[in-house]
Amino acid sequence: MSKSIKNYWLLSGAFFTFFLCWSFSFSLFPIWLNQYIGLSGELTGTIFSCNAIAGLFVMPCYGYLQDKLGLRKHLLLFIGVMLIAVGPFFIFVYSPLLLSHFYLGALLGGVFFAVVFGAGIGALESYVEKVARSQYFEFGRARMWGSLGWASATFFAGYLFNKGPDINFWLASLSACVFMLLIFLLEPLNEENSISTVPCSSQRKLDLKLVSGLLLMRKFWAFVIFVMGVTCIYSVYDQQFAVYYSSMFSDQQKGNAMYGYxxxxxxxxxxxxxxxxxxxVNKIGAKNGLILSGFIMALRIIGSGLADDIVMLSIMKLLHAVELPIMLVAVFKYITNTFDTRLSATLYIVGFQFSSQITASGLSIYAGIMYDKLGFSTSYLILGGIVFIFTLISFILLSSDKPSI
Incomplete structure (x- = not known):
């Protein structure tokens, strides 16, 4: 087996086990906060806001560090160690603190989750994208296994939650052990042997001056506007959707299980x-891929506000399966087509994830208040309208690119 094929399968497995861990921990997180801890919509929004704010401090560090490390896996090994601690943290630290000292627990949890998941996924995705470019395989094909990992865990998470939430947390740590093993076995190419898409005339060592130069680029801010006005709303919308969905069932436990399925x-x-x-995305171009995903997202959120039964609400949820892959692939292709590829991790983690987090950190609390006072349906109509408007603006601001085929 060639090194490229071996690395594809190891990284696909890393995605699978990372998302297993993440899903066992977070797929029912809002339900856990609402039913197990007993938090209101506003306090749940506070939790998500703390998670987002903590990510603001970790993400830029991860982005710059991963670009400096290139194809070296030191950061991923550190994330693997932290992933293994997820189960004990939830059971012995986070849960007791939320019940006895809420704001201390929210703050500590925000920092831990930012290090492990919030910034961790960006580091993993940007690392795999770098390896994919150097070893000639599509990032989307490896990332597909992450979706399968999330789905596999979520299928059982609702049932296991009804048996006891701690089961999911222990399975998260078990999945993390496998993740750590896969990263340890990974054999990426040496940096000097990798394929670079940066013209030789522009080659120079990555430094803070090169990174800070992004702040002076109109294209960078156009991309940030898209992220802050479109992708961050999707994360805010999803935060308490599980609570809304399960509340539409007369039997709460049935609602939890059905949401998991x-x-x-x-x-x-x-x-x-x-x-x-x-x-x-290769056919229509990266910009058009971003715009298409934005309109699908607007349709999904507005449709959730208009849905008046379980079937329609479920259909709106399933639209996410079309929207996210297009957006994720388009984001990486837009970054590599528009910016210096040596900054791909910084651009993805800071330009995409950090910008999304900085908006979500403020919006999460207000969204929680809206859910409590206006109800989920009205709140979704407002959020969906915001996404629609910013998608139209981004159609004008984002740089055009030629399709790959």
Whole structure:
């Protein structure tokens, strides 16, 4: 087996186990906060805001560090160690603190989750994208296994939650052990042997001056506007959707289980779409891929506000399976087509994830207040309208690119 094929399967497995860990921990996180800890919508929004704010401090560090490390895996090994601690943290630290000292627990949890998941996923995705470019395989094909991992865990998470939430947390740590082993076995190419898409005339060592130069680029801020007005709303919308969905069932435990099954179905469909997304984005171009995903997102959120039964609400949820693969593939292709590829991790983690987090950190609390006072339906109509407007603005501001085929 060639090194490229071996690395593809190891990184695909890393995605699978990372998302297993993440899903066991967070797919029912809002339900856990609402039903197990007993938090209101506003306090749940505070939790998500703390998670987002903490990510603001960690993400830029991860982005710059990963670009400096290149194809070296030191940062991923550190993330693997932290992932293994997820189960004990939830059970012995986070849960007791939320019940006895809420704000201390929210703050500590925000920092821990930012290090492990919030910034960790960006580091993993940007690392795999670098290896994919150097070893000639599509990032989307490896990322597909992450969706399968999330779906596999979510399928059982609702049932296991009803048996006891701690089961999911222990399974998260077990998944993390496998992740750590896969990263340890990884054999990436040496940096000097990798394929670079940066013209030789522009080659120079990555430094803070080169990174800070992004702040003077109109193209960078156009990309940030898209992220802050479109992608961050999707994360805010999803934060308490599980609470809304399960509340539509007369039996709370049935609602929890059904949401787990629906989420699992959505992510299995997402994995299939992730396989085909590179074909579509290569055909229509990265900018058009971003715009298309934005309009699908607006339709999904507004449709959730208009849905008046479980079937329609479920269909709106499943649209996420189409939207996310297109957006994720388009984001990386837009970055590599528009900016210096040596900054790909910085651009993805700071330009995409950090910008999303900085907006979500403020919006999460207000969204929680809206859910409590206006209800979920009205709140979704407002959020969906914001996404629609910013997608139209981004159509004008984002740089055009030629399709790959």
């Amino acid at each position: 629906l989420n699992s179905m959505q992510v299995f469909l997402e994995a299939g779409c992730m396989f085909f997304a590179p074909f579509l």
